[in-house]
Amino acid sequence: MTCARAPFAADPAAAPRREFARASGGEQRGPRSAFQRDRDRIVHSMSFRRLKSKTQVFIAPDGDHYRTRLTHSLEVAQIGRVIARALGLDEDLTEALCLAHDLGHPPFGHAGEAALSDAMERHGGFCHNAQALRTVMRIECPYPEHDGLNLTWDLLEGLAKHNGPVAAPNWALAELDAAFPLELDSWPSLEAQVAAVADDIAYDNHDIDDGLRAGFLSLDDLLTLDFLADQWRTVEKRFPHAPRERLLREMIRDQIGMMVNDVIAHTAAEARGCGSVAEVRGAGRQLAGFSPAMAAQERRLKSFMYERLYYHPEQISAAEKARDVVARLFAAYAQDATLMPDDWLARLPSHDPERSRVIADFIAGMSDRFAMQAVGRIYGCAPEGLINV
Numbered sequence: 001m002t003c004a005r006a007p008f009a010a011d012p013a014a015a016p017r018r019e020f021a022r023a024s025g026g027e028q029r030g031p032r033s034a035f036q037r038d039r040d041r042i043v044h045s046m047s048f049r050r051l052k053s054k055t056q057v058f059i060a061p062d063g064d065h066y067r068t069r070l071t072h073s074l075e076v077a078q079i080g081r082v083i084a085r086a087l088g089l090d091e092d093l094t095e096a097l098c099l100a101h102d103l104g105h106p107p108f109g110h111a112g113e114a115a116l117s118d119a120m121e122r123h124g125g126f127c128h129n130a131q132a133l134r135t136v137m138r139i140e141c142p143y144p145e146h147d148g149l150n151l152t153w154d155l156l157e158g159l160a161k162h163n164g165p166v167a168a169p170n171w172a173l174a175e176l177d178a179a180f181p182l183e184l185d186s187w188p189s190l191e192a193q194v195a196a197v198a199d200d201i202a203y204d205n206h207d208i209d210d211g212l213r214a215g216f217l218s219l220d221d222l223l224t225l226d227f228l229a230d231q232w233r234t235v236e237k238r239f240p241h242a243p244r245e246r247l248l249r250e251m252i253r254d255q256i257g258m259m260v261n262d263v264i265a266h267t268a269a270e271a272r273g274c275g276s277v278a279e280v281r282g283a284g285r286q287l288a289g290f291s292p293a294m295a296a297q298e299r300r301l302k303s304f305m306y307e308r309l310y311y312h313p314e315q316i317s318a319a320e321k322a323r324d325v326v327a328r329l330f331a332a333y334a335q336d337a338t339l340m341p342d343d344w345l346a347r348l349p350s351h352d353p354e355r356s357r358v359i360a361d362f363i364a365g366m367s368d369r370f371a372m373q374a375v376g377r378i379y380g381c382a383p384e385g386l387i388n389v
Contacts, residue, residue, distance in 0.1 A: 006088030008274040010035070010154050010189045017153040019137070019180040020146040034152050039096035041149045045140050047103045048073075053367035054102075055109035057207050057309070058214060059318045066210050069102050069109075075206060076101065079260060080198035083288075086264045087271070089191050096151075097158045097195035104131030106364040107371040108322035115326035116360050119334075123353035124171035131364055133159055134172045137180070139361055157182045158192030164286060171353075186281045190271060193288035194263075201259045204301055205252050211309040212248060219248065221308055227297050231255060259294065266291040325375045326363060332378045333359045339378060 005011075012033035032040065042048055051070035058066050067075075077098035084094035105128045106112035116126040133156060137148040160166060160173060166184040169177060177184055187193070211217035223229040228251070235251050242250075270287040274280050280287060290298055309315065333340055334356065337348055344362050349355045366374065 003086060003088040005090075006271075008190060008271055008277055008280050009087075009089045010093050010191050010277050012036070012090060012092070012152075018150050019148070019153075020150050033092060035090055035092040035096060035155070038149075038151045038155045039092050039099065041151065042096055042100045042103075042136070045103075045136075045142070045149060047135050047140055047365065048099065050365065050367050051102065051105075053369050054105060054107060055112075055322075055368055056203075057109075057210050058315075059108050059111070059322050059368060063213070065213060067206055069105055072202060072206065073099050073102055076195070076198050076202045079201050079256070080195050082260060083194045083198060083263055083267075084191060087190065087194070087267060089194060093154060093158070093189070094191040094194055094198075096155055097162065097192055098198055100132060100136060100155070100159055101162065101195060101199060102128075102132070103135045104128040104133070104364065106131075106326065107366045107368045108319070108326065111319035111322040112326045112364075112371075115323040116330065116364065119327060119330040120356060120360055123356040126360055126364070127170050127172065128364075129159075129163075130170050130172035130176075131361075133176050134361070135365070137176050139365065153180070153182070154189060154191075156180065158188045158195065160184060161186075161188040162192045162196040172357075183281070187283060187286065188281065189277050190267070190280050190288050193286060194267070197263055197289050200298065201256060201263070204298060204305070205256050205259075207305060207309060209249070209252055211305075216309050216312050216314070219244070221304075225300060225304060228255070228301075231258075259290070259298070262291050262294040263289065266294075322368075325371055328375055328379060329363050329366075329371060330359060332375075333362070 012035040016034040048070070051073060052068055054069040056067040056069055056072045077095045080094045080098040081091050083089075084091045106116055106126075113126065113128050120126045136151055136159070137156065139147075140149050141147050143150065156176075160177070160182045161184060165186055166173065169184055173184070176182070208217065208222065212219075219232070223232060231251050231254050232247070235247050235254065239247060239250065267288040270289075271280065274283065274287070289295065337345055337355075337359075340348070340359075340362060344358070348358050363371070
C-alpha cells in the first residue's frame, strides 16, 4: 500500500537543482524523476560496485553469508523505503540516500578510516561521511563535461547532514559546500533523516545475525538484554517446535519490525503540522527517529554490540592488522607516487595538502582485497590473518 505524498515530502518535480546544468541537446534517458536518476547514477557507479568487497563487520570473512558494505546498503534501502512509503515521503530519494550513505568508507571499515585519519592528521584529516560527498561530487567522473555524478541538491544535502546539522565541516565538506552550498547549519529532509535511522535499524540487527554466525555472540549473551529476552520467549511460544536457528532469525525479524513500526509512529507524530519540506528543515530538531523508549533500548543494544562483538579480541586483532595495511599503503605512495596507477599519477598534485588528499582518495576507494594485493606487491608480503591473496 502506497500512502499519498505527504506535504512535507521532498518533491522531485520542484525544479531540483544540480551543480552543473545539463548539456544543451542532452538526451533524456527514460521517463524517470530527478530522484530516480540520482538513485540510478549511484547504482551504476564504480564506487557502489566496490562496496561488494568492503568490510561491514568482519574483515574479508571466509563465509559467503556475511554482510558486506554492499549487502548492508541494500538492506538499509529496503528498510528506508518501507518507512518512507508509510510516511508518504519520496521513496526514490530515500532509497538513493540509503544506497549512497557508505560510499566514502575505505577498505576494512572503521579500522581503515582510523589509519587514514592518522595519515592525514597534518593535512586536514579524513572523514568517511565527507568522503562520500567527495566521491559522488568529484571522484566519480563518467560524464564528458563535468566531474562527479551531478546529483540533486536534495541528495547531496541529505548525505552531508543525515546525522544532523554540521557545525564544523572538515576540509573536504567545506570545499564542496563552498562550491555548491548545502545549508549545513539546518536539519535535512525527512527522507535523509529516515535513511539515517534505517541504517541504525539494519546494522543493529543484522550485525547480531553475523555475530551469531561467527560464534562471537550466543543466545545466552543476547538474553541478558531484557527486551530481547521478552521477544525470545514470545517467539518460542509461537513456534514451540522450530529449530533454534530459525527462532533466532525470527526474533531478529521481529526486532526489525518493532523498530520500523516505532519509527513510523513517532515520526508521523513529530512531523504532524509540517506543511512543507522547508518547514522540516526549519524545525530546528530531528523529526524522524525512535520514540524515547525505543531509543533507550537501541542505545543499550549498541552498547552491548560494542562490548561483545565490535571490541571482541579477534575483531581488535584483525582491525590492527588492517590498520597497518592502510598505513603502509599511504606511506609507500607518499614516498614513491609512481607506485600508483598511471591515471591517478597523472592527476596527483605536486604539493601538500592536496597531494596527500588525492593519495587518500585512491586508498579510500580500494576494496579490502585490492588493498591486500597492493600491499603485497609493494612490500613483498602481507599481514597474515586477513585474507588469502
